[in-house]
Amino acid sequence: MFAEQHDEKLEEVPIELLSKGRALADRLAVPLAAALLGNGVNGLAPRLIHYGANRVYLAEHHLLKHYQTNSYARVMNELIHQYRPQIVLYGATATGRDLAPRVASAIKAGLTADCTDLQIGDHGSANGKTHKNLLFQVRPAFGGNIIATIINHDRWPQMATVREGVMPAAVPDTSRRGEIISYKPALSAADLAIEILEQHKQARKVNLKAARVVVAGGAGVGSRENFRLIWDLANALGGAAAASRAAVDLGFIDRDHQVGQTGTTIRPGLYIAIGISGAIQHQAGMSESRKIVAINNDPDAPIFQAAHYKIVGDLNKLVPIMTKTIRKRS
Amino acid sequence: MAYNCVVLIKQVPDTKRITGKAMNDDGTVNRAALPAIFNPEDLNALELALQIKDDFGGRVTAVTMGPPAAAAVLRECLYRGADDTVLITDRRCAASDTLATSYILCCAVKKFEYDLVLCGRQAIDGDTAQVGPQLAEKLGITQITYVEKLLALDGGTVTVRRSIGNGWQLARANLPVLLTVTSEANEPRIAAALRLMKYKNARTVSEITREAETANEGLDDDRIRDICLKRVDELQTKGLLINQWDLDTIGADLKWCGRNGSPTKVHRIQSVVLAAKDSKRVEPTEAGICAMVHELIEDKTIS
Numbered sequence A: 001m002f003a004e005q006h007d008e009k010l011e012e013v014p015i016e017l018l019s020k021g022r023a024l025a026d027r028l029a030v031p032l033a034a035a036l037l038g039n040g041v042n043g044l045a046p047r048l049i050h051y052g053a054n055r056v057y058l059a060e061h062h063l064l065k066h067y068q069t070n071s072y073a074r075v076m077n078e079l080i081h082q083y084r085p086q087i088v089l090y091g092a093t094a095t096g097r098d099l100a101p102r103v104a105s106a107i108k109a110g111l112t113a114d115c116t117d118l119q120i121g122d123h124g125s126a127n128g129k130t131h132k133n134l135l136f137q138v139r140p141a142f143g144g145n146i147i148a149t150i151i152n153h154d155r156w157p158q159m160a161t162v163r164e165g166v167m168p169a170a171v172p173d174t175s176r177r178g179e180i181i182s183y184k185p186a187l188s189a190a191d192l193a194i195e196i197l198e199q200h201k202q203a204r205k206v207n208l209k210a211a212r213v214v215v216a217g218g219a220g221v222g223s224r225e226n227f228r229l230i231w232d233l234a235n236a237l238g239g240a241a242a243a244s245r246a247a248v249d250l251g252f253i254d255r256d257h258q259v260g261q262t263g264t265t266i267r268p269g270l271y272i273a274i275g276i277s278g279a280i281q282h283q284a285g286m287s288e289s290r291k292i293v294a295i296n297n298d299p300d301a302p303i304f305q306a307a308h309y310k311i312v313g314d315l316n317k318l319v320p321i322m323t324k325t326i327r328k329r330s
Numbered sequence B: 001m002a003y004n005c006v007v008l009i010k011q012v013p014d015t016k017r018i019t020g021k022a023m024n025d026d027g028t029v030n031r032a033a034l035p036a037i038f039n040p041e042d043l044n045a046l047e048l049a050l051q052i053k054d055d056f057g058g059r060v061t062a063v064t065m066g067p068p069a070a071a072a073v074l075r076e077c078l079y080r081g082a083d084d085t086v087l088i089t090d091r092r093c094a095a096s097d098t099l100a101t102s103y104i105l106c107c108a109v110k111k112f113e114y115d116l117v118l119c120g121r122q123a124i125d126g127d128t129a130q131v132g133p134q135l136a137e138k139l140g141i142t143q144i145t146y147v148e149k150l151l152a153l154d155g156g157t158v159t160v161r162r163s164i165g166n167g168w169q170l171a172r173a174n175l176p177v178l179l180t181v182t183s184e185a186n187e188p189r190i191a192a193a194l195r196l197m198k199y200k201n202a203r204t205v206s207e208i209t210r211e212a213e214t215a216n217e218g219l220d221d222d223r224i225r226d227i228c229l230k231r232v233d234e235l236q237t238k239g240l241l242i243n244q245w246d247l248d249t250i251g252a253d254l255k256w257c258g259r260n261g262s263p264t265k266v267h268r269i270q271s272v273v274l275a276a277k278d279s280k281r282v283e284p285t286e287a288g289i290c291a292m293v294h295e296l297i298e299d300k301t302i303s
Helices: A014-030 A042-050 A069-083 A094-107 A227-235 A245-249 A315-328 B040-056 B070-080 B100-108 B133-139 B195-201 B205-215 B221-237 B288-297
Strands: A033-038 A057-062 A087-091 A112-115 A117-124 A128-140 A147-149 A159-161 A179-185 A194-201 A213-217 A241-242 A270-274 A292-296 A311-312 B005-009 B011-013 B037-038 B060-065 B085-089 B116-120 B144-153 B157-163 B167-176 B177-181 B243-247 B264-269
Touching: A014 A087, A014 A159, A014 B037, A014 B144, A033 A042, A033 A069, A042 A057, A042 A179, A057 A069, A057 A245, A069 A094, A069 A179, A069 B144, A087 A094, A094 B144, A112 A128, A112 B100, A128 A159, A147 A270, A147 B116, A179 B060, A213 A227, A227 A241, A227 A270, A227 A315, A241 A245, A270 B005, A292 A315, A311 B100, A311 B288, A315 B288, B005 B040, B005 B070, B005 B133, B037 B040, B037 B070, B040 B060, B040 B070, B040 B144, B040 B177, B060 B070, B060 B100, B070 B085, B070 B195, B085 B100, B100 B133, B116 B133, B133 B144, B133 B177, B144 B167, B157 B177, B205 B221, B221 B288
Parallel strands: A033 A057, A057 A179, A087 A159, A112 A159, A213 A241, A213 A270, A270 A292, A292 A311, B005 B060, B005 B116, B060 B085, B085 B243, B116 B177, B144 B177
Antiparallel strands: A117 A128, A128 A147, A147 B264, A194 B167, B011 B037, B144 B157, B157 B167
């Protein structure tokens, strides 16, 4: 698995990949290795081992300090050819989705985008032959209306990018021991095709994934001003405010707050959907919440199929009642 | 200095308008029940190419791979200002995954002299965002993905602002480059009325043949072939012929096309059934809400 790091800090997605990767490697009885590329990142290698890697391929070079497509793709390509993994996983982040297809195209390997689950299984071909222990690459397609299981049985290696936030993060175990294998890439300035003139990172203003309670509003909330109802309820519950894509597109709230297929996937203890019709794309991001409450004035809204508590009525009247009730609880 | 742009377009089923009829009983997609549309972010890629042409000159060539009906999106490109259009259509393209698609597009794009290749960030049917980077690798050119804004085009270099997920960066690269363009980049123009009047008559050879067969039912094949040839000549003279290429035209090696060229295969497709949960209807009253909140506190959902 590709251990994505920026500014010498490990991202969250490699920690998720290590937990799934550990399970797949155990099932296949093979080692799990992390490819760690960067400059001055050797301090991250023991953490990758604590999170489940048996080996870390550590490729350090001053030209790998900042992520760039060509330099990183070249080193990944070399590592894959040298160590010949059966399976290569990347996080489906902006970086992973830039890198993985470039690598796949160079080595003429298959690549499945944005997987939400990975399993090991057997596949019977049309010619009656059974391919054993393949990587089942499970992903939604057609805007979330179908779930496709993709395989790659005749071309090495099997590669996939994995959605952020859909696999539980690995739990670190500091007693784990592993091997750190240094790889010396031979890069030159010619491998840096892009000049990065300026970079600006926003700290994520909201961390929907960490919230135990999420209150989400949809187009039905009506306006940015009226979204105050959502914020108030979220505050009363000590939770986070979120939104459907429609509400974000209408400018009611920033895109960081978007839940669904093209936003964040979350599984909080409580999800309250207000004025959200519940298109399948939205449900893809929240249907695994432990408890779901839906408020909508349309009794046929699809969100009610996902809800544990269904409230048909006017959100403008009902949400303030709920906020008041919750504020009174203590 | 003028810049030549090749824009890659995809006609896609409108996945936002999926209804019950869109899924077959066996869980496969009934494409016939879905309207086919211009992939939204490809319109942003086209707009960027047209703005480059407006500012600096050069030619805009739109290329799509798809069934004969995909000529419709090429006409849309002509209405908005594209100079040339190419439809790559061939039954042997069927079942191409992203790797095979990028190979076929590479064979086609290599036929042109270009400074920039532009595509939408991703297509709404697969949402993979893979074909752009895979194509850039095959063309051996630099890729810049998630372009939100073109900042400068200056002799041999391009400068853009690109999204990096939780922020942005300003990146500069030497031409030629491949850019994948997001919906943030611009507001695509609408079809120009005069161009629409002219190019609504633009046709591919497949379309000319089908129309000739329908209009001249009963005539023998030779006669129909003559009618077609004449019509092709006529449209070519008027600049209304949409180029139609097959895998032989672009010199593609069949080993890398279609099913043979696609490492990824479908093992199983499941239609998403939204599971009805063990659920309760709550009265939309203060008492109903109080009871529900009480339950959520009891089972420790709310602390």
